[in-house]
Amino acid sequence: MAIDYDKLMNWKFDSVESEYTSKDSILYALGVGLSADPLDMDQLRFTYEEDQLALPTMAVVLAYPGFFLKDPQFGVDWVKVLHGEQGIEIHKQLPAAAKVIGENRFTEIIDKGEGRGALLFSERKVYEKSTGDLLATLTSTTFARGDGGFGGPAVEAPKPHTLPDRAPDTSVEMPTLPQAALIYRLSGDFNPLHADPRVATAAGFEKPILHGLATLGVAGHALLKETCDYDPSRFKSLKLRFTSPVYPGETIVTEMWKDGSEISFRAKVKERDVVVLNNGRAIVE
CATH class of the missing domain: 3.10.129.10 (Hotdog Thioesterase)
Structure with missing residues (x-):
């Protein structure tokens, strides 16, 4: 079964509504290594409930729609997919606890050719339910190694950011x-x-x-x-x-x-x- 370009580009995802708590924000922070030094007061703001803050990168786990590419109607060989790129744009500082709504869509699918795979670009917007405010926009590029040659657009993929030609600062x-x-x-x-x-x-x-x-x-x-x-x-x-x-x-x-x-x-x-x-x-x- 091959990728159906039109189906994916026009696919209407159900909204994902979820709630995260102070405990969830703490668990995320511990999961990425904060408070390895439990006496570091700057890090403790993210791992202790008093005057608690949420890490900006926690946006990637909010209103997560699950591994939707496993659905056979998308025609993706899901066993061969790799997470290629990830972007996060923060529009409003994340609360330490909130109810959120996620809206997902495909933004582009590029056919790299037979034997070369395909690139699937997706976007997730995360809104705070109580205010309707947009908290974050998440962009993701998935490399579908087994799905090239399906007849989709063969346009050039966006170039990645180039690092400066000097020693790190x-x-x-x-x-x-x-x-x-x-x-x-x-x-x-x-x-x-x-x-x-x-x-x-x-x-x-x-x-x-x-x-x-x-x-x-x-x-x-x-x-x-x-x-x-x-x-x-x-x-x-x-x-x-x-x-x-x-x-x-x-x-x-x-x-x-x-x-x-x-x-x-x-x-x-x-x-x-x-x-x-x-x-x-x-x-x-």
Whole structure:
């Protein structure tokens, strides 16, 4: 079964309504590594209910529609899909607890050709139910490795952000816990690849890997610390490309280039010197 371009582009998703609590915001923050030093008062604002704040990157788990590409009517070989890119735009600082509504749609599908796969671009807008205010816009690029040649548009994909041609201005090193994936999955992504060693080895990994969005959260934490002094109201947007998996327990080093309000960045695993997030661009105030 091949991708039906018209069906996907015109697909009307049901709205996703969900509620998250102070406890959920704390759990997300712990899942991406905050309060490794429990005496750090800046980080404690995100992991303790007194005067609590929510991490901006938590937007990625709000009103999550689930793995809809698994639905056979979309014609996608879901076993071969990879999360290629992720973007976050914050329109209003996230509350520590709220009821939210998510609206999802496909924005473009690019046919890379037979044997080369397809790119699926999707968007999720998250609204605060009580006010109707738009909290965040999430954009995602999915690489469907097994679905090229379906007859869709063969336009060129958007170019990723180019990192500056100079040494990074600064870097932030953050360890991850060996059980990080087991904590992060409680925020909503229960893919057994991140928990069950048998599933991980069958997929070609030596052990369960960290969620890509958890790695994004670690880099987002580094940006919040280094460029926003832990003030989430200054964090406006982020976009990056996933390039390699992280194993829980590894150390993530986020390198940054500062050009006014634009922060270019990438993240590496210290132990293996492998770039795991690349072509990153954030806007801060």
